[in-house]
Amino acid sequence: xEFRRLAAMVLVALVLPFSFxxxxxxxxxxxxxxxxETTMAVKDSASMGPKVDWLLTAEGLDASVGQRVTLKFPPxxxxxxxxxxxxxxxxxxxxxxxxHMGLLTFEKGGEVTIEIRNGQASYEGSTRNGVSSSSYGEWxxxxxxxxxxxxxxxxxxxQSTATADPIASAPSAKEPASTTPVVSDADWNTSAEQWEFxxxxxxxxxxxPGGSAGSVWGTDxxxxxxxxxTAAVHxxxxxxxxxxxxxxxxxxxxxSYEGSTRNGVTSNxxxxxxxxxxxxx
Numbered sequence: 001x002e003f004r005r006l007a008a009m010v011l012v013a014l015v016l017p018f019s020f021x022x023x024x025x026x027x028x029x030x031x032x033x034x035x036x037e038t039t040m041a042v043k044d045s046a047s048m049g050p051k052v053d054w055l056l057t058a059e060g061l062d063a064s065v066g067q068r069v070t071l072k073f074p075p076x077x078x079x080x081x082x083x084x085x086x087x088x089x090x091x092x093x094x095x096x097x098x099x100h101m102g103l104l105t106f107e108k109g110g111e112v113t114i115e116i117r118n119g120q121a122s123y124e125g126s127t128r129n130g131v132s133s134s135s136y137g138e139w140x141x142x143x144x145x146x147x148x149x150x151x152x153x154x155x156x157x158x159q160s161t162a163t164a165d166p167i168a169s170a171p172s173a174k175e176p177a178s179t180t181p182v183v184s185d186a187d188w189n190t191s192a193e194q195w196e197f198x199x200x201x202x203x204x205x206x207x208x209p210g211g212s213a214g215s216v217w218g219t220d221x222x223x224x225x226x227x228x229x230t231a232a233v234h235x236x237x238x239x240x241x242x243x244x245x246x247x248x249x250x251x252x253x254x255x256s257y258e259g260s261t262r263n264g265v266t267s268n269x270x271x272x273x274x275x276x277x278x279x280x281x
Contacts, residue, residue, distance in 0.1 A: 188213075
């Protein structure tokens, strides 16, 4: 009897430590994932993001207001639709907006960071770095670009398409034409909408040769978002082949604009619009 009791006690002493250690190992294995597994899960999650190409918009990102996203665009990109200047509608091409801001080129591509913002009541279009963005009214979402210091990338006054500050040097109606600012690096998408609307102000615009038709609304008096070069061809002042210099004067908007076909260019009709321009000699 004493021998059996002693044997049982020895067996318990041998088995209990082993069982306790086995339980601890099993619990750790079940409850604590390894570091490698955690990293892989993050990588798998990141790899499920949207494809980054030149058509990608902020609408295509799963990002909320205030969130920042870094994107790397491949070389040999192509221009796509953009609305705004500095702050863009969230359905604008991020890559084309980055070129518009001077942060990338279509040829080389590259990396940019954007921040998701709330929508705005209006967006102002402009022509910068060979990209023409469009104006738009109220829209529900926006984005801006963020630099390496974590600050919003702002539009620098020195990057204006005019050789002089259009607002500071714009003449009054009484000043001589010699003070008219010259826009020497305009292209065939340049419109008057990029400048502050002040009736009576004039701009001299030089169009390069080898142009192509853009959108035009009106006859003799054109909406301020009409292509200046194309309107000048429509008015018989220059040709697409030769280009040339023309001078416009900002005038009040009209309740309606009548389209017509002149000199191989067809302009469109339109209703009420807030700003216009005409050609002057």
